[in-house]
Amino acid sequence: MTGEQKNIAPIIRAEALTKNFQGMVALNAFDFSVNEGEIVGLIGPNGSGKSTVVNLLTGVLAPTSGRVLIDGKDFTGAAPHVVARHGVVRTFQMIRLFPSLTVERNIVLALQEQSGPGYMSSFLNRRNAMAWHEKAACKARDMLALFEMEKHAHKLATDLSIGQQRMVELARGLATNPRIFILDEPAAGLSPINVDRLIEMIRRMRDEFGVTILLVEHVMRVVQAVCDRVVVLDYGQKVADGKPDVVVQDPKVIEAYIGLGRSSHA
Amino acid sequence: EQLKLGVSLPLSGPASLAGTSIREGIEFAVKQANQKGGVFDQDVKVFIEDDEGNPTKGVTAVRKLIEQDHVVGISGTYVSAVAAAESKVAKEYKVPMISAGSTSSAVTDANTAGDPWFFRAFPGSRAQAKQTASDTLKKLNAKTVAVLYENSIYGKSLADEFKSNYEGIGGKVVAMEAYNPGDKDFYSSLTNVRAQSPSAVYIAGLMDSGAQIIKQAGELGVQTQIVGSGSMMSDKLIELAGPASEGFAVSSMFEPSTPNKHGAEFAKEFRAAYKKEPDVYSAIGFDSMGLLIEAARRAGKPDGAAMQKQLLNMPDFPLSQGPDRTTAKFDDKGSVEFKVGLAIVKNGKREWLPFD
């Protein structure tokens, strides 16, 4: 499925997306799309508006102007849960987990929103609901196993180290079989070996599960390893869009983002 | 068999101000009875419950007194709304209750005529308000009145009845204004009153707000006669309101300087026992408990139903409240009617105007 883009229609698309925060323009007339099956990287200096793009696409923020289209339908200003139910799943740069729930429950809960029994039926048919929970818990543990986190399944989310929490977040997103998975700096804080694992997982997600991926990342090793295409933001403006190895050679990008003569992250 | 009587009073919360005073009168009556040898050759035993001025608590308290402590008569309570709720329970168990300060006529009105279970040994709000209305118009010569009343059964029933009586005899009520129990700032209300310049202000409420109204009226230059309802018969009010209380008139059922001989005797003995002046609350408590004890004695056995029969037939029992020779002549709704007096503050002391 990799190269042969059988569906060119963009799964998610931003049109002239603009966001102002109290007079500060965090994102300016941003045009952008991710096609089905693609892995797109979004990079740019700190504070250039990458997370803002993620927040706008997932409905966490409402744009000042411009449109967000998912599968060609207008989702501008739609509530996050509506967006999520269309298979748009994300992770957070500032990690978010339900702190007082166990790691396993964190994942089961996400599964429940996607495929669990309805509110009424879980109230009326408890046996069925419990059986479903069993299955969901199994799936959650499988997902954790992918990140070698299964031994932490019954710890509270707050009792994990930052890197461990990040992996739980990834497992949670993956568990719900998203159509498009938006990752906001998934590699930050991961040990090199976990970064390798992440790279492998991202590839597998696309190749095996057909998940489209939007990746916001500063660790260039990851970006270069997985992305089909890279979009560069600077001061809320798109400054480059193209193949990774081309983009990183772009003098504008080097000047603003990579810096001269620096080694990228191990 | 020992005579067991119950007391339900607000001993905490805002209404405890009156409750504690009433309790002293009640305890004094019990002490006196027991000193004289008690009833049925035993000391009278009293169970006191704090109803906190709350109806639900009150109902529980009364049930407890009756069911657990097996009392056969109850003195209580002070807050009219609580008395209304409690009286239903008392009636159900056939235990007579005598008001310990609740004034609203509504509670005795709810009694079945001829078979009352809730008694009040002093006039209800209707009679009180009627008397005050006529005193205000005739004795104090005030043709227009602004009414400030506490938003409670007590305040509202007095205010409503004052208004209809006062207007019935030719006066004019220029304003009716409610305030919430415990309010302390009346500048804005009084500013309005000042603008209407009535010849009198009638306050239907409790002592603490009354003192504030009187004081603040003075500060705002409201120069009118102020008349207060029965709960304001208190030396504390004069202390709190300061010089502004000069000339304040209060309807009063009892004064330590009462012309009522029985009342004067109570005042003397109370003073000796507690080293302080009795007030209208201690007199109410004293009468209420005294009546229960006497009713039991006359019934010859500690039995609520028998006591109720006796209560309806005690026109010879003297009360410490009211003018001389006031007795417990309960009407068929359980209320006693006597003339309510009017006292005026002169040189920092209340003086009772003669009864007409």
Next chain:
Amino acid sequence: MLECKSIDAGYGKVQILYGLDFTVPKGGLSAILGGNGTGKSTALKTLAGLVKPTRGEILLDGKRIDGKGAHAMAAAGLCLVPQGKEVLGGLSVHENITVGAYHRRKDKPGIAEDVEMVYAEFPRLKARYKAPAGLLSGGERQMLSLGRALMARPSMLLLDEPSAALAPKVVGEISDIIRKLRARGLTMLLVEQNVSMALELADEVHILREGRFAYSRKNGPDLKVEELREFYLGKGQS
């Protein structure tokens, strides 16, 4: 100089660190590397007084500082840049920076000077100086944490993954800042996942595995990344 003598520490009943023993000489820079959840942050938190060691001693310039509480550590000149981009969300960026100088608050001119220095290092912060810190982007928060630490003019700096969340260009700048601080004689302890950056900077490298040092040695041309890899990446730590 920082000396740690057989430190045990953990959260509640769970022990995380087992007998950590090491010293960072005055003006030196040591790095602690290790997989996720091996206890690196716990080690730094223990040094900073946020986690109480259950055993062992911590000495700063020969004086015992363990068990005195985090604020006392800060007053003694030891300063932590925590992991997780923690900021004072309701305070402005400027106030966040200023509060770093809390324990030397008498020194008004010095503080003003340092604030300018921080702004010069991180122009992005200057652009946002009025904004509540809670609204900053991840990278901006990281810069703010560092700026706040610089304001303290510490004698010992504990850095918990300072390069995480930062753009490559800024990562380079952070390396430069660390070098500058070293030149001023600051003692530092660095936790990093960016191994090449750590190896560029550190005199000595420790690798933490399941709460114990699995490997410690001086950095130098003879230290091979492959050798590190074996200990560090070992058998797939998570």
Next chain:
Amino acid sequence: MILFQQFLANGVVVGSSYVLVALGLTLIFGILKIVNFAHGEFYMLGGYVAVVGTQVLGIGPLPSIVLVIVVMVMLGWFIERAIFVPIAKKDPTNVIIASFGLSILLQNIVLKIAGPEPMLARSGLPRGAIQIGNIFLTSERLAIVALAAVTVTALLVVLKYTWIGLSLRAMSENATVARICGINVRRVGVVTFAIGAALAGLAGALMATVFTVQPNAGSLIVMKAFVIVVLAGMGSIEGAIIAGLALGIVESLVTGYLGNGLRDIVGFIFVMGVLTIRPQGLFGIQTDRS
């Protein structure tokens, strides 16, 4: 128009008293984020200490104020250390219930000792009305406005322009970061709490000269103070001034034009309205990204 002037003046006085009571709460509730239901009892105790000072000990108004402050600081210190800190360590929300218990406890201890009768503290200020144009006030009421202005200014200056203020706000935002910056969080906490208690006591003492003090004197006014602190935006002193004065004036106008009975309703409807439109309070700012 004459009426309106007097209403406005009444509103300013009442509003100032709200501001005064709300200040201590701004520290304890707005900044330390401790929901202290017993704050009203601090207010009430301040009133009683003033009564003790001026009536029982007869030491005059100024020494009485000093007495109030000393007693309340000690009490605040003790309560924070002995009750609130140990509870908050385990679960901060439990403090709500403990303070609820403390409120009942203090109220009833005072009821036992002092009795239910209202008491008046002597201010030593000249009695009687002062007429300014068409407005009648008393020196005691003016003193409320003056003292509110002074304390507000002092607190503003301290919180805005000193390290004390910065450290206080820092610890309320994130105690861990505050600690690693060298702030002794425990000490700042207890000092702030004690000052908050003293401010409440001061307000109570002052109000006891005008409105008398009873064991339950603090219940209603402190509820309003909570409302003001939230309305203002937690911890905002400027907000507390405006919200307090606004509430006082609104109540006074409503009392004047619509009747006393509606006074409290309007205040609370006002609060719901404001918070519906601005969930972070009048002067609060959004500090969380999502």
Next chain:
Amino acid sequence: MRAIFLILVAAATLAIVSTVFGGGYAINIAIVVCIYVILASSLDIVMGWTGLFSFAHAAFLGIGAYTAAILGRDFGTTFWLNLPLGMIVAGLFGFLLGLPLLRAQGHFLAIMTIAFQTIVYLVLSQWTDFTGGQYGIEVEPVAGFTTLSSYFYLVLVIAVICLIAIRFLTQSRLGDALQAIRDDETLARTIGMNTKAVKLVALAISSAFAGGAGVLLAYHIRGVTPDDYTVLASASIVAMVVLGGRGRFWGPVLGAVLLTALPEMLSILTDYKHIFYGGVLILVTMFAPQGLAGKFSRWRAR
């Protein structure tokens, strides 16, 4: 299932203890206990599970009680109609209160509920024509359940049904959703949960149960007066939940039993009961920070 069994055992114990060993007074307290158990457990739906500190529960109690009283007065409806109607009206008000509450957080939310509670109280006590003001409204006893003990059984059965329903609710998907909202609402939204709807539903359900309790209370004290529905009453329901243990099924139940029975037990100390009550509240929060239920489960775990 074990919980349901335990509920039935507890109800049976209460019935036996109060009717066999106690008299009318004990039954009276047992009725109040049942009513408060419903109240505390239903408050826990929003407070323990959702983390919305609500000081308005007594307002919903009052709305239920007054609905029954007013319907009975004006339309002569009976208990069996008033109970569901009281629940519906209270639930509706809960929903309405929920609308402005949706955006508020933490302390702001608590203050808004306090404001709502106060408004309801003032309306009940001041709209004399409609609510009877301070006089309140009389309520005739439930036909067929006029004696105290028969009414007690009625209340007990209703309380048991309510508890089982609440147990099922919190064990169902709704309980999970509520916990998620308590922990991190933004996250809950991004994993696909319609948190606003869930919060509104939770508030409406919780208020409806409170309204039902109000109807029971009105028929118990045979009338309604505003003073039972003050912010203080709300605060004591909150205290029950916290003392018993938030977010645990048995927590609010234990808290309600303890805090309703405690004042009665303390009443031997007449003059000092409030002082003791206050002291007990402080001590229990100090020594059982997870609530009594938390203490018990820890103790059992040993």
